[in-house]
Amino acid sequence: MLRSLFxxxxxxxxxxxxxxRGARAMWLLFWYLAVLSIALVTLIAGWNxxxxxxxxxxxxxxxxIVAFEGLLIVQAFLVxxxxxxxxxxxxxxxxxxxTLDILQVSGISPSSIIIGKLLSxxxxxxxxxxxxxxxxxxxAILGSVDIGLVLNYFLLLCAxxxxxxxxxxxxxxxxxxxxxxxLGSYTTxxxxxxxxxxxxxxxxxxxxxxxxxxLLTAVGLHPVITSMFSLSLVGTSTFYFNTLVVVLLLSNxxxxxxxxxxxxxxxxxxxxxxxxxxxxxxxxMMTWHRFSSATQNxxxxxxGAIAQPQAPLLVIILGIVVFAIAFGTxxxxxxxxxxxxxxxxxxxxxxxxxxxSDQLRFLHVVLTAATVLTVxxxxxxxxxxxxLPNFLRYLxxxxxxxxxxxxxTGATPYTPFVLMAIMMFVVGFTxxxxxxxxxxxxxxxxxxxxVLWLLTDTIVPLxxxxxxxxxxxxxxxxxxxxxxxxxxxxxxxxxxxxxSGINVASTICKTWLVVTVLEIAAIIALRKVSTRSNNxxxxx
Amino acid sequence: xxxxxxxxxxxxxxxGGAKLTALENLNLTLEAGDVFGFIGPNGxxxxxxxxxxxxxxxxxxxxxxxxxxxxVQDPFAVRRSIGxxxxxxxxxxxxKVWEYLDFFAAAYKLPRNxxxxxxxxxxxxxxxxxxxxxxVETLSRGMKQxxxxxxTLLHDxxxxxxxxxxxxxxxxxxxxxxxxxxxxxxxxxTIIVSSHILPEMEEFCNKVGIIEKGHLIVSGxxxxxxxxxxxxxxxxxRVAGDEELATAVLKRLSGVSLNPAESSAVTAGLEPIRFVYxxxxxxxxxxxxxxxxxxxxxxxxxxxxxxxxxxxxKVTKGAVN
Ligand SMILES: Nc1ncnc2c1ncn2[C@@H]1O[C@H](COP(=O)(O)OP(=O)(O)O)[C@@H](O)[C@H]1O
Ligand SMILES: [Mg+2]
Numbered sequence: 001m002l003r004s005l006f007x008x009x010x011x012x013x014x015x016x017x018x019x020x021r022g023a024r025a026m027w028l029l030f031w032y033l034a035v036l037s038i039a040l041v042t043l044i045a046g047w048n049x050x051x052x053x054x055x056x057x058x059x060x061x062x063x064x065i066v067a068f069e070g071l072l073i074v075q076a077f078l079v080x081x082x083x084x085x086x087x088x089x090x091x092x093x094x095x096x097x098x099t100l101d102i103l104q105v106s107g108i109s110p111s112s113i114i115i116g117k118l119l120s121x122x123x124x125x126x127x128x129x130x131x132x133x134x135x136x137x138x139x140a141i142l143g144s145v146d147i148g149l150v151l152n153y154f155l156l157l158c159a160x161x162x163x164x165x166x167x168x169x170x171x172x173x174x175x176x177x178x179x180x181x182x183l184g185s186y187t188t189x190x191x192x193x194x195x196x197x198x199x200x201x202x203x204x205x206x207x208x209x210x211x212x213x214x215l216l217t218a219v220g221l222h223p224v225i226t227s228m229f230s231l232s233l234v235g236t237s238t239f240y241f242n243t244l245v246v247v248l249l250l251s252n253x254x255x256x257x258x259x260x261x262x263x264x265x266x267x268x269x270x271x272x273x274x275x276x277x278x279x280x281x282x283x284x285m286m287t288w289h290r291f292s293s294a295t296q297n298x299x300x301x302x303x304g305a306i307a308q309p310q311a312p313l314l315v316i317i318l319g320i321v322v323f324a325i326a327f328g329t330x331x332x333x334x335x336x337x338x339x340x341x342x343x344x345x346x347x348x349x350x351x352x353x354x355x356x357s358d359q360l361r362f363l364h365v366v367l368t369a370a371t372v373l374t375v376x377x378x379x380x381x382x383x384x385x386x387x388l389p390n391f392l393r394y395l396x397x398x399x400x401x402x403x404x405x406x407x408x409t410g411a412t413p414y415t416p417f418v419l420m421a422i423m424m425f426v427v428g429f430t431x432x433x434x435x436x437x438x439x440x441x442x443x444x445x446x447x448x449x450x451v452l453w454l455l456t457d458t459i460v461p462l463x464x465x466x467x468x469x470x471x472x473x474x475x476x477x478x479x480x481x482x483x484x485x486x487x488x489x490x491x492x493x494x495x496x497x498x499x500s501g502i503n504v505a506s507t508i509c510k511t512w513l514v515v516t517v518l519e520i521a522a523i524i525a526l527r528k529v530s531t532r533s534n535n536x537x538x539x540x
Numbered sequence: 541x542x543x544x545x546x547x548x549x550x551x552x553x554x555x556g557g558a559k560l561t562a563l564e565n566l567n568l569t570l571e572a573g574d575v576f577g578f579i580g581p582n583g584x585x586x587x588x589x590x591x592x593x594x595x596x597x598x599x600x601x602x603x604x605x606x607x608x609x610x611x612v613q614d615p616f617a618v619r620r621s622i623g624x625x626x627x628x629x630x631x632x633x634x635x636k637v638w639e640y641l642d643f644f645a646a647a648y649k650l651p652r653n654x655x656x657x658x659x660x661x662x663x664x665x666x667x668x669x670x671x672x673x674x675x676v677e678t679l680s681r682g683m684k685q686x687x688x689x690x691x692t693l694l695h696d697x698x699x700x701x702x703x704x705x706x707x708x709x710x711x712x713x714x715x716x717x718x719x720x721x722x723x724x725x726x727x728x729x730t731i732i733v734s735s736h737i738l739p740e741m742e743e744f745c746n747k748v749g750i751i752e753k754g755h756l757i758v759s760g761x762x763x764x765x766x767x768x769x770x771x772x773x774x775x776x777x778r779v780a781g782d783e784e785l786a787t788a789v790l791k792r793l794s795g796v797s798l799n800p801a802e803s804s805a806v807t808a809g810l811e812p813i814r815f816v817y818x819x820x821x822x823x824x825x826x827x828x829x830x831x832x833x834x835x836x837x838x839x840x841x842x843x844x845x846x847x848x849x850x851x852x853x854k855v856t857k858g859a860v861n
Binding site: 008009010013014017018021022097098099101102103104105106107108109261262263266 | 591594595596597598616619620622624626628629630631632633634635639642643644646647648649652688691695
């Protein structure tokens with residue numbers, strides 16, 4: 001798998017074979033070095049002139065660092081503009097010279113194509129960078145430039161080249177022709193630059209700053225991207241990690257675009273799903289990180305985390321949008337020719353296909369991991385430590401009337417976990433709908449039943465604030481209702497004691513269990529349906 | 541076993557609000573070893589069909605199954621079992637013929653150590669051995685076409701989808717492609733060849749389908765189609781001198797319609813009288829009997845064999861080329 005992606009990737013092999021053939025690459029190299037040399041000479045000359053003008057006897061060792069930084073800026077500029085120029089033509093040129101069709105039917109995976117194109121583009125940028133090593137060596141000779149610093153800056157250049165290259169590649173996969181792709185890539189690079197400059201001048205602690213970062217979070221979908229705009233992080237391991245996330249996100253979008261072929265709606269749907277999943281995954285990770293650091297040292301909370309209080313709302317909005325896209329739009333491709341009577345069947349089939357999709361599988365894995373993490377993390381706050389028996393106990397205790405596991409502290413910051421529970425709620429809701437529609441064979445009845453079930457189970461305890469009597473039993477019985485209940489508490493910041501028997505960890509465990517059972521049931525239903533329809537086909 | 545099963549395949553293009561049905565309810569079943577000539581004027585929907593089979597376009601409705609794999613559900617399995625040659629294609633710059641083939645061999649995940657022998661094999665088959673080290677963009681159009689065919693054969697696919705493989709070629713190159721296709725046919729591959737020109741198909745197709753404006757008008761074995769289209773049949777009649785009598789007799793007979801030119805004016809000399817017989821097939825002799833009993837001196841009574849071209853003209857109502 002990895003071997004065919006990297007080592008034996010035909011796209012990489014071809015690009016490497018061809019890239020340096022002909023005069024073009026040599027001219028590019030020549031001009032690149034020419035611009036850098038001119039910049040270096042100008043810098044040194046300027047520095048000399050300034051020193052003479054000031055006529056002070058400042059020590060000459062600073063010239064090295066001045067030249068180095070000047071050169072770095074020029075080089076960063078060049079790299080950030082050359083890499084997207086290479087990658088933004090990667091797919092569109094194949095379309096234009098009519099080689100893309102042949103390439104795609106050759107069974108090569110879209111990921112291989114994208115990785116090949118990205119690596120060859122970035123490698124060329126790296127080659128350019130390394131060709132300028134002699135100039136940097138000159139700076140080092142001029143003084144006070146540490147070799148570690150040089151290496152770090154080269155790494156930084158590679159990171160920038162990867163991001164610029166990946167965004168160019170995404171544009172290339174999406175745009176109709178090369179000109180639009182190039183235009184799009186450069187606009188992106190420029191806008192990003194403007195964003196960084198703006199972000200530098202905004203105080204994160206002011207209301208405006210919070211609004212700004214919330215917007216960034218919403219636009220960028222995640223604190224990871226928001227934190228890319230924090231210069232204080234540049235060069236740290238967090239920065240490189242985030243770079244990787246962003247590059248993967250962009251490339252993944254390009255892969256999906258290639259894979260969807262001419263199905264534009266399919267692209268939008270799958271992109272939505274994948275972004276949502278990445279968002280959830282990284283959210284959980286960030287929350288994890290935030291908790292670990294918050295417990296030790298509350299000042300080290302990241303800028304991106306400032307937007308965290310708004311996160312549940314964002315999840316819901318995003319969740320609604322994604323699910324609306326996934327289910328609301330009817331994609332012509334997957335529509336079977338059916339009569340009106342069979343319409344509920346059609347929707348059902350579509351949902352079943354979704355159940356059988358890799359996205360749901362992935363989501364489920366993420367949810368399971370998150371559940372384990374949650375129990376582990378919450379175990380920290382309570383007296384119980386994480387262990388398999390404890391985990392099992394949570395599962396058991398979350399049964400109606402089960403024993404109570406009280407928290408050690410009342411101030412458990414459970415908002416992020418509720419977020420996850422909501423996620424599971426959405427999945428569970430859909431699965432429940434599907435199962436019901438399978439039983440009743442009528443989609444609308446299924447939806448109405450589900451909604452009724454939710455209303456009675458959720459709204460009643462929510463409105464009465466009652467944690468006693470029948471509504472409490474309802475709360476125990478229905479993990480989804482519990483999720484809603486917890487969510488409401490987190491939104492309105494209702495403090496104080498949780499009703500006995502309700503506990504975040506147990507709720508999450510229970511929800512997870514229900515979702516899993518529903519999913520398995522739905523998959524079994526799917527098998528049944530597909531065999532049934534196959535039999536139909538044989539009879540006819 | 542059916543290698544290609546297409547059921548109710550439709551494709552609608554939506555561009556700028558306008559809907560264009562490029563393909564409507566196409567049904568087709570091909571067995572292993574079939575060579576299917578896919579014939580139709582430009583814009584009839586041949587490329588659309590072939591692209592759907594090659595998993596490059598999604599159908600709007602209907603299903604297509606290639607070697608047991610659905611083109612929408614399992615495109616990668618389909619891609620492994622087909623060789624596709626588009627109607628228009630380009631080649632990469634700055635790349636040599638063997639590198640080009642090596643590139644695709646790697647894409648098809650052929651084992652490294654067998655690649656060079658496979659490449660040598662397909663170069664041999666397509667007669668490009670001498671061009672192994674040449675740059676691809678220096679090849680002539682016919683050679684590029686053969687190179688593309690060579691690359692579709694690298695992974696030895698059971699199904700070949702060839703979209704107008706001979707278009708834009710000079711007669712010689714066209715014959716070379718035709719010979720190559722005959723050779724592939726003997727290898728037992730299922731081949732779909734599209735074309736808007738007929739004569740090049742007749743020699744090696746055992747099945748044909750004629751498509752027009754997205755509808756597959758006729759499809760099936762060449763022999764059967766010939767038979768069914770023959771329902772109405774052209775007849776050429778030569779008589780000695782008394783054309784007027786002959787036309788008069790013919791006019792009286794049911795199931796015979798004279799060409800307008802013949803019915804109005806008397807044809808001169810030995811020009812045959814042409815008429816269309818649309819009665820029961822096999823009872824044309826009754827017309828001859830009537831003519832002879834009426835005293836017409838019949839020299840010859842002849843029905844030219846219906847060729848593909850004629851079938852095509854009949855079913856597409858003259859909308860060719
Ligand atoms: N991408 C497209 N967008 C809109 N219309 C298209 C597209 N591709 C093909 N068509 C239309 O579909 C019809 C069938 O085209 P095609 O399959 O290429 O015909 P053929 O290959 O038989 O000449 C034509 O009318 C053409 O204009
Ligand atoms: Mg065509």
